[in-house]
Amino acid sequence: xxxxxxWLLDIVVFFAVYLIVTLALNLxxxxxxxxxxxxxxxxxxxxxTTGALAGRIGMWICGIRSDLDYIMYNPMITSMINSAIRxxxxxGLTIFFSTIIIVVIVSAIIGFIxxxxxxxxxxxxxxxxxxxxxxxxRIIGLNYTPLVGGTTWVSVPNVFIWMGDxxxxxLIITILAISILIFLFMQYLxxxxxxxxxxxxxxxxxxxxxxxxxxxxxxxxIMMLGSAIAGIAGSLWxxxxxxxxxxxxxxxxxxxxxxxxxxxxGMGNNIGALVGVATVIICRRLIIYYKxxxxxxxPFSVVWLEQILLALALILVMMFRPQGIIPEKPAKPxxxxxSQQ
Amino acid sequence: MDVMLEVKDLTKKFGEFRAVDNVSMSIERGKITxxxxxxxxxxxxxxxxIIGVYRxxxxxxxxxxxxxxxxxxxxxxxxxxxxxxQIPSPFxxxxxxxxxxxxxxxxxxxSIIKCILKNSWxxxxxxxxxxxxxxxDLLELAxxxxxxxxxxxxxxxxxLEIGRAxxxxxxxxxxxxxxxxxNPVLAHRIFQDLRKIKDELGVTLLVVEHRLDIALDxxxxxxxxxxxxxxSQGSPERVFNDEKVIEAYxxxxx
Ligand SMILES: Nc1ncnc2c1ncn2[C@@H]1O[C@H](COP(=O)(O)OP(=O)(O)O)[C@@H](O)[C@H]1O
Ligand SMILES: [Mg+2]
Numbered sequence: 361x362x363x364x365x366x367w368l369l370d371i372v373v374f375f376a377v378y379l380i381v382t383l384a385l386n387l388x389x390x391x392x393x394x395x396x397x398x399x400x401x402x403x404x405x406x407x408x409t410t411g412a413l414a415g416r417i418g419m420w421i422c423g424i425r426s427d428l429d430y431i432m433y434n435p436m437i438t439s440m441i442n443s444a445i446r447x448x449x450x451x452g453l454t455i456f457f458s459t460i461i462i463v464v465i466v467s468a469i470i471g472f473i474x475x476x477x478x479x480x481x482x483x484x485x486x487x488x489x490x491x492x493x494x495x496x497x498r499i500i501g502l503n504y505t506p507l508v509g510g511t512t513w514v515s516v517p518n519v520f521i522w523m524g525d526x527x528x529x530x531l532i533i534t535i536l537a538i539s540i541l542i543f544l545f546m547q548y549l550x551x552x553x554x555x556x557x558x559x560x561x562x563x564x565x566x567x568x569x570x571x572x573x574x575x576x577x578x579x580x581x582i583m584m585l586g587s588a589i590a591g592i593a594g595s596l597w598x599x600x601x602x603x604x605x606x607x608x609x610x611x612x613x614x615x616x617x618x619x620x621x622x623x624x625x626g627m628g629n630n631i632g633a634l635v636g637v638a639t640v641i642i643c644r645r646l647i648i649y650y651k652x653x654x655x656x657x658x659p660f661s662v663v664w665l666e667q668i669l670l671a672l673a674l675i676l677v678m679m680f681r682p683q684g685i686i687p688e689k690p691a692k693p694x695x696x697x698x699s700q701q
Numbered sequence: 702m703d704v705m706l707e708v709k710d711l712t713k714k715f716g717e718f719r720a721v722d723n724v725s726m727s728i729e730r731g732k733i734t735x736x737x738x739x740x741x742x743x744x745x746x747x748x749x750x751i752i753g754v755y756r757x758x759x760x761x762x763x764x765x766x767x768x769x770x771x772x773x774x775x776x777x778x779x780x781x782x783x784x785x786x787q788i789p790s791p792f793x794x795x796x797x798x799x800x801x802x803x804x805x806x807x808x809x810x811x812s813i814i815k816c817i818l819k820n821s822w823x824x825x826x827x828x829x830x831x832x833x834x835x836x837x838d839l840l841e842l843a844x845x846x847x848x849x850x851x852x853x854x855x856x857x858x859x860x861l862e863i864g865r866a867x868x869x870x871x872x873x874x875x876x877x878x879x880x881x882x883x884n885p886v887l888a889h890r891i892f893q894d895l896r897k898i899k900d901e902l903g904v905t906l907l908v909v910e911h912r913l914d915i916a917l918d919x920x921x922x923x924x925x926x927x928x929x930x931x932x933s934q935g936s937p938e939r940v941f942n943d944e945k946v947i948e949a950y951x952x953x954x955x
Contacts, residue, residue: 548817549816549817552810552816552817552819552822553802553808553810553811553816553822553826554810554811554812554813554816555816556795556799556802556803556811557803557811559792559794559795559799560792560795560799560803563792563793563794563795564790564791564792564793566754566774566790567786567790567791567792568775568792568803569773569774569775569778570752570754570774570775570778570783570784570786571778571783571803571804571865571868571869572775572778572779572804572806572869573775573803573811574773574775575775581813585813688794690794690795690796690799690847690849691795691796691799692847
């Protein structure tokens with residue numbers, strides 16, 4: 361029974377974190393037409409910032425000797441912080457929320473820097489620059505040890521440790537709540553005039569310019585907002601894992617999976633993103649669960665089954681339903697009736 | 702003469718080819734000025750230089766006494782100089798209504814911050830809606846307001862181009878073949894509409910058309926262009942009877 365629940369909770373975290381990343385991608389590509397193939401950059405920024413700062417903020421808040429080397433004494437420092445906040449929810453929450461606020465700011469700035477050189481160019485050039493930036497971030501994470509320990513990991517304080525046995529469940533509920541809030545925020549944003557504006561930029565940049573819209577400014581804003589949101593996902597994921605390992609922020613996990621989810625669900629609509637995330641996660645779990653019972657029937661190692669089936673799913677979606685499970689719907693004017701009277 | 706737009710010694714080159722070659726023109730405020738010329742004479746390129754899509758190699762564009770040479774289209778549009786395109790370029794996957802609403806200027810809801818505060822933009826949005834439906838009525842597009850733009854016919858798309866320009870608080874509209882590639886009946890209707898719009902709103906119009914006969918009755922002044930140069934200018938009668946213009950058209954046929 362307990363085991364089933366923790367299995368379920370694990371899926372919930374997965375769902376919540378990937379929902380946030382996919383919503384960020386959907387904002388950038390689905391609504392605004394910026395093909396961000398460097399999505400992993402923002403997730404990594406969020407994770408690395410959390411790894412580098414949550415503990416350091418904790419040291420400062422809990423008054424731990426600041427001459428200790430953060431990376432070398434990391435396990436010790438983390439357990440000192442954890443014991444300092446065991447009976448002090450305020451300190452725990454302060455570490456959690458101040459880290460996330462800093463993550464939002466840092467990710468937005470990195471999103472700006474990464475896209476600035478190419479944001480005026482054609483989408484395919486921007487795409488290549490973003491891929492390169494994401495790879496660069498991972499290489500920096502792996503080699504610049506003061507950040508998150510390079511090839512070893514740093515641990516992240518257990519900011520809900522004051523909840524006792526329920527700490528991890530409480531963290532999961534918080535993560536889910538944040539993802540729902542972000543979903544609602546996105547829905548609100550895209551149904552406002554600003555949402556119409558970003559779709560116009562996607563549809564035709566020149567026409568958007570010629571009705572007085574500053575296209576470059578809008579694209580920079582969306583790169584920054586999307587990066588900030590994806591950064592939050594990286595941060596939440598780090599709090600959940602309790603560690604940050606630089607090598608884990610690969611393009612497969614944090615660029616290609618979200619692209620697959622967004623495309624299967626349907627680009628340019630947030631409900632589609634939600635359905636896509638749920639579909640892919642459930643399929644992955646089922647494949648992982650059942651693949652060894654199929655071992656006798658398939659001619660290759662079952663290890664690859666997951667990747668092969670999902671790639672196949674993507675190809676089928678592209679061939680037979682390129683608009684995804686839930687296609688974009690035209691907007692209805694909300695106040696038409698009143699205004700016509 | 703009260704000049705709304707002045708083009709001075711403008712040259713635009715593609716490589717070594719001068720698509721617009723040392724062109725000067727003065728457009729009078731509150732009038733409809735026509736720019737004619739056979740295909741390939743450089744009319745579209747000239748308009749693109751005026752509205753900031755291209756940056757000319759030489760020369761200046763003065764709009765309402767302000768030098769706008771080299772400014773970006775969105776800055777120029779905010780000053781009230783609005784373009785429409787030869788090939789209709791709507792936001793295809795948005796509705797006709799949304800296409801118009803996007804051309805409305807100064808909606809606070811289009812700011813990334815203010816869009817969150819519905820109170821800050823709801824008034825502006827409903828003004829934009831009123832204006833959009835008035836324009837749709839005028840252009841007889843009201844029935845199609847919730848259709849996606851790509852489902853419209855060619856003629857309707859031409860009207861939508863005009864509607865978008867009207868939405869944007871124009872002081873002056875530069876129109877690239879607003880009646881191009883539509884049948885003569887609709888073409889005449891479009892020019893009648895333009896005349897009506899000009900009289901009602903007091904806007905200045907610079908209109909491109911490559912057929913000589915269609916626009917004759919509706920315009921106040923004409924420039925004729927050929928191979929990147931202005932070859933004739935004056936009243937419609939004068940320009941359309943000018944030997945050089947007739948020759949340019951006949952030459953274009955062979
Ligand atoms: N982007 C471009 N690159 C190279 N040549 C161009 C370009 N645009 C137009 N031209 C050339 O410039 C000339 C003028 O074209 P254009 O301005 O479209 O003429 P018009 O609108 O009068 O038919 C044509 O010979 C055309 O081939
Ligand atoms: Mg042309």
